[in-house]
Amino acid sequence: MKKTILVVDDDLAIRTSLMLILEHEGYAVTLAANPAEAMAAVRAAEPSLILLDMNFSRATSGNEGLTLLRQIRIFRPEVPVVLMTAWGSIPLAVEGMKAGASDFIAKPWSNAALLELVASLASAPGGDDRADAPESDGFDRSLIIGNSRPMRRVLDVVRRVAATNASVLIMGENGTGKELIAETIHRNSPRATQPFVKVNLGGISRDLFESEMFGHRKGAFTGAVADRKGRFETAHRGTIFLDEIGDVDAGCQVKLLRVLQEHSFEPLGSSTPVRVDVRVVSATNAPLPQMVVDGTFREDLFYRLNLITITLPPLRERVDDIEPLVRHFARGQAEFSPAAMELLRSLRFPGNIRELKNLVERTILMFGAEIGEKELRTALADSPVMRPATNDAAATIGANERALVEEALAACGGNITRAAARLGISRQALYRRIEKFGIDLL
Numbered sequence: 001m002k003k004t005i006l007v008v009d010d011d012l013a014i015r016t017s018l019m020l021i022l023e024h025e026g027y028a029v030t031l032a033a034n035p036a037e038a039m040a041a042v043r044a045a046e047p048s049l050i051l052l053d054m055n056f057s058r059a060t061s062g063n064e065g066l067t068l069l070r071q072i073r074i075f076r077p078e079v080p081v082v083l084m085t086a087w088g089s090i091p092l093a094v095e096g097m098k099a100g101a102s103d104f105i106a107k108p109w110s111n112a113a114l115l116e117l118v119a120s121l122a123s124a125p126g127g128d129d130r131a132d133a134p135e136s137d138g139f140d141r142s143l144i145i146g147n148s149r150p151m152r153r154v155l156d157v158v159r160r161v162a163a164t165n166a167s168v169l170i171m172g173e174n175g176t177g178k179e180l181i182a183e184t185i186h187r188n189s190p191r192a193t194q195p196f197v198k199v200n201l202g203g204i205s206r207d208l209f210e211s212e213m214f215g216h217r218k219g220a221f222t223g224a225v226a227d228r229k230g231r232f233e234t235a236h237r238g239t240i241f242l243d244e245i246g247d248v249d250a251g252c253q254v255k256l257l258r259v260l261q262e263h264s265f266e267p268l269g270s271s272t273p274v275r276v277d278v279r280v281v282s283a284t285n286a287p288l289p290q291m292v293v294d295g296t297f298r299e300d301l302f303y304r305l306n307l308i309t310i311t312l313p314p315l316r317e318r319v320d321d322i323e324p325l326v327r328h329f330a331r332g333q334a335e336f337s338p339a340a341m342e343l344l345r346s347l348r349f350p351g352n353i354r355e356l357k358n359l360v361e362r363t364i365l366m367f368g369a370e371i372g373e374k375e376l377r378t379a380l381a382d383s384p385v386m387r388p389a390t391n392d393a394a395a396t397i398g399a400n401e402r403a404l405v406e407e408a409l410a411a412c413g414g415n416i417t418r419a420a421a422r423l424g425i426s427r428q429a430l431y432r433r434i435e436k437f438g439i440d441l442l
Contacts, residue, residue: 220269
């Protein structure tokens, strides 16, 4: 089998040149123009060697290249990485060697020297000839319900990342289970026996931020009647989970960055630094990369937080998990018929797993142990946020109720029964909305 070489460089001419040289020598070549493409290739394939440029057009300092190198070492620690850098960036290559690169080569390179280096490293044990590493029998995924393909991909990343000390950013819509993924990372990490401290940053006011996160000493402010540990000190040697990280204002971002850089802080009312050893896992449903571009989230803090990013799929993209989730939430108290399950699979669930849980529990309270399609539709009748996934209109009735009702009526030729079914509500609920908005049925 041919050895596969992954070439990562933002310069098309260099990628093309390396591809021609390496293919002529009998290697298979995969090309990536940026870190996102590189990580996709690393996850999907098993290269025997990676040739990695350290300077991308958006990050001439080399920080993006170093971050990518650290990510690669987490997902493919056994694959040798050769850094490609200009002569003026040799110190950067040395830093890359410290971060786990096997060697470096300066641009412009000698083809003979490059091929000799590739041949020596690509022939090392590993690469395309190795089998997939078996899953650890000790991997704890007990918090995660479902085995759909999207969730298996997520858990594969969790399995690889958990054993490291890398910071992780979990992104996804509300209700997708970000906190459960964070705790799963902690449970499978070397810190599993140490504290797992959850912090909802969206619920901490700016005035209380320092006291909550870094603690205070007695007398630091009015009401400080005793010393109090902050969340970072409580999480010492363990994991701190920073939920809703996108809600942190600019001033608090600076304070967070400082503790992540220096691994120490001063409690309010104290001038003595407290050193901490914590792993940081953060989560948000906010578009942090766009916030960085807009200047509302610090770029240096963003790169500190997201050495590895895990994006959770919404429930509508993992419908195969709906049935096991329903059984889990029903807790043996009720059984949902096949028709009811099919209806559940058709819903958008903008509130994701949290919305499904609420619906299951509400339906059982209303109808008891046997839940059919009729009972489920009745429970859905006054739900303002769910409708069939096959409808391409907005996901929530609450946001644009009148427009949604008028659209459904028009599509169904004014037929109340069909329009109600299209919206996922009862005829009575639809009539109430028609009356509420004064919609003319003629």
